[in-house]
Amino acid sequence: MDHVLKMGEKSGRAEVVENAAAHERQLVRRAQQGEVAAYEELLAKNQQRVFSVVGGILRRREDIEDVAQQVFVKAYFSLKRFDLRSAFGTWLYKIAVNECWDYLRKKKVRRLVYEADMSEEQIRQLQGVSEQPFGALRSPEDASKRLEQRELVERLLSELDEQDQAMLVMKEVEGFSVEEIGETLGINVNTVKVRLFRARGRLVEIYRRRLKGATVDSKSKSGNP
Amino acid sequence: MWNTKKNNTECEPYEVRLADAVDGAAERGQDLSLGADLAAHLATCANCREGVEGAELSRALLRWGLEPTMGARPGFMARVFAAIRAEEEIQTAQKTSFWRPLEHLASRVALAACAAVMVMSFYIYAFVAPHATSQDVTELVQQPDTQQPQTPDEVLISLAERANVR
Numbered sequence: 298m299d300h301v302l303k304m305g306e307k308s309g310r311a312e313v314v315e316n317a318a319a320h321e322r323q324l325v326r327r328a329q330q331g332e333v334a335a336y337e338e339l340l341a342k343n344q345q346r347v348f349s350v351v352g353g354i355l356r357r358r359e360d361i362e363d364v365a366q367q368v369f370v371k372a373y374f375s376l377k378r379f380d381l382r383s384a385f386g387t388w389l390y391k392i393a394v395n396e397c398w399d400y401l402r403k404k405k406v407r408r409l410v411y412e413a414d415m416s417e418e419q420i421r422q423l424q425g426v427s428e429q430p431f432g433a434l435r436s437p438e439d440a441s442k443r444l445e446q447r448e449l450v451e452r453l454l455s456e457l458d459e460q461d462q463a464m465l466v467m468k469e470v471e472g473f474s475v476e477e478i479g480e481t482l483g484i485n486v487n488t489v490k491v492r493l494f495r496a497r498g499r500l501v502e503i504y505r506r507r508l509k510g511a512t513v514d515s516k517s518k519s520g521n522p
Numbered sequence: 523m524w525n526t527k528k529n530n531t532e533c534e535p536y537e538v539r540l541a542d543a544v545d546g547a548a549e550r551g552q553d554l555s556l557g558a559d560l561a562a563h564l565a566t567c568a569n570c571r572e573g574v575e576g577a578e579l580s581r582a583l584l585r586w587g588l589e590p591t592m593g594a595r596p597g598f599m600a601r602v603f604a605a606i607r608a609e610e611e612i613q614t615a616q617k618t619s620f621w622r623p624l625e626h627l628a629s630r631v632a633l634a635a636c637a638a639v640m641v642m643s644f645y646i647y648a649f650v651a652p653h654a655t656s657q658d659v660t661e662l663v664q665q666p667d668t669q670q671p672q673t674p675d676e677v678l679i680s681l682a683e684r685a686n687v688r
């Protein structure tokens with residue numbers, strides 16, 4: 298009886314997914330015929346996800362809004378060429394990823410990284426991450442403190458390859474699954490898993506190296522052996 | 523550096539499974555449990571061991587420093603559609619511009635002129651221009667100069683001869 302119920306639940310869910318996909322296809326066709334309201338509905342449905350994709354790669358609020366706007370404008374003018382072979386969202390996220398890489402290439406935003414440029418307070422903060430049990434970390438209420446934490450993590454991330462940075466942030470912060478990351482970035486799922494696994498290891502290695510470098514530096518500044 | 527410790531391709535099949543195990547444990551909120559072969563690989567591979575040990579710390583680090591991207595601020599959609607309308611206006615203006623047919627014609631004329639120049643150059647090179655062979659050049663060089671009058675007498679004689687010829 299339980300088994301039959303579960304089967305029914307599964308087929309019910311599949312039906313809902315199929316209906317949603319059919320509705321989306323219908324919206325795309327209407328938008329392709331020039332119906333602005335249909336395009337508006339498509340955007341409203343995918344807006345948050347596009348922001349997450351762009352945010353995973355760029356991470357600066359002002360950059361994110363600018364690029365997201367470009368994505369939606371570009372998608373509008375390319376919509377007639379969209380052949381519905383993939384989901385509208387997948388197509389849109391690919392445009393978003395390409396726009397982000399273009400944006401980074403144009404701006405050449407790759408900040409310089411210094412080995413021992415952290416204050417003692419920052420070292421203490423970073424040390425706190427590894428000392429606290431997982432899950433016990435909370436974002437402080439203080440906005441300036443949050444900004445400082447963000448800057449510290451971005452400094453560590455900036456030493457990784459741009460695509461690895463995007464994958465890590467999409468997975469750990471924005472909540473994408475490895476399948477979604479693979480589809481969005483156009484990479485095989487197993488490659489995503491391997492790259493994520495290695496990128497995590499590298500991030501921790503950078504974290505430990507910088508922590509060690511900063512500790513040695515602050516000791517030598519204070520005259521301690 | 524991370525990559526130099528062990529051959530990455532050798533670890534790849536283990537890395538996929540280790541990544542699954544690490545993510546699975548994190549999602550379920552359980553301790554990591556590994557099969558015998560994975561545990562045996564971890565015992566011999568420092569890279570993978572660091573990867574597993576670092577997974578939790580990297581996750582904690584990223585969530586400590588970064589927050590999920592917030593949605594659009596109010597008025598974002600209006601800005602998007604304003605940008606679309608502006609772009610449409612530019613495209614329409616380009617299509618209906620007074621100079622557009624002229625620009626089109628000019629580009630065609632330029633293209634036709636280029637083609638004509640190429641055809642004419644080929645024709646002149648292949649059929650019209652005399653091709654001097656090396657033999658012709660040698661003969662030209664070796665031709666003796668016509669004798670020039672050397673003294674004032676010879677000049678007068680040559681002038682008289684020319685007058686007689688006329």
